[in-house]
Amino acid sequence: MGIRHLRTLLAIAEAGSFQAAAERLGLTHSAISMQMKAFEEELQSQLFDRSRRPPDLSPAGKRLLPKAREILALYESLSEAGSREEDLSGLLRLGAIPSATASFLPEALAQLGQHHPRLQIRLESGLSTELTRELLNGKLDCIIITQAQRLDETLKATVLRRERLVVVACNTEENQKVSQGEDGDIDLLNHLPFVRFNHLTGVGKVIEQNLRSRGASLREVMELDSLEAIQRMVAKGLGAAIIPESGIGSESNLLAIPFGKPVATRTVSLVEKYRGQRPDLTQALAQTLFAVLDTPELTTNGSIRYP
Structure with a gap:
């Protein structure tokens, strides 16, 4: 053989x-x-x-x-086994959810490349469930996903950040008035058509669980898996959506208020096998991610407007 x-x-x-x-x-x-x-x-x-x-x-x-x-x-990895910690080399096969590739991951990969110029990264973007399957099948070395409540027993997770979820809508006087009640997040969702974040994603499942626990019955008009597309739809007055706060970009005319009581969050984690082939590479990636990420303390009230 x-x-x-x-x-x-x-x-x-x-x-x-x-x-x-x-x-x-x-x-x-x-x-x-x-x-x-x-x-x-x-x-x-x-x-x-x-x-x-x-x-x-x-x-x-x-x-x-x-x-x-x-x-x-x-x-x-044989030729790479003797690499010094300060001079890592080899190929790291990384999977990441789209919201990570569109936010903190590019900076982290750039810094990692500067520190370890001989290290190669092959990046694949996908949903949390798909990436987890490829990790288990050996096609990926590690993945950045919205962590599910349960992981396969062969996998371990390093929490990178916890992000609160927010309800976003067009920043109009009417929507501001609706959102000022005690249950302003649900009132705003009931007031407008619902633009759903893909329910198959990790964060989509978190959103669905929270909506179900609060007995929300919404008028769903769209289901999208692009945060940018959702924001564009919402900014044009086509509905309200629930997204991770960190995913809010430079879209103008956007109102955002915390979702849930207490505020619902999603956990973004770096997941790998307990017996991974290159733990030195995944550890270097994790350290770089922690250096890049600067997550603010979560609060449970108050609205945020993005002018």
């Missing part, structure tokens, strides 16, 4: 067919096929169901994938 067999197996799994893998690796279809047949003979196991067109991974092949990724990661 050689490293090339493992690379070919992963290429087929990711590309979806022998032909697509051959194009990705710069080989012929017959070379790919011969490699996999030799690999199957060595393992004495059928890795592909060749009764299907194109051939699909068999149950045995699917079980082998996580181990193949782990072995390749170890192999690729």
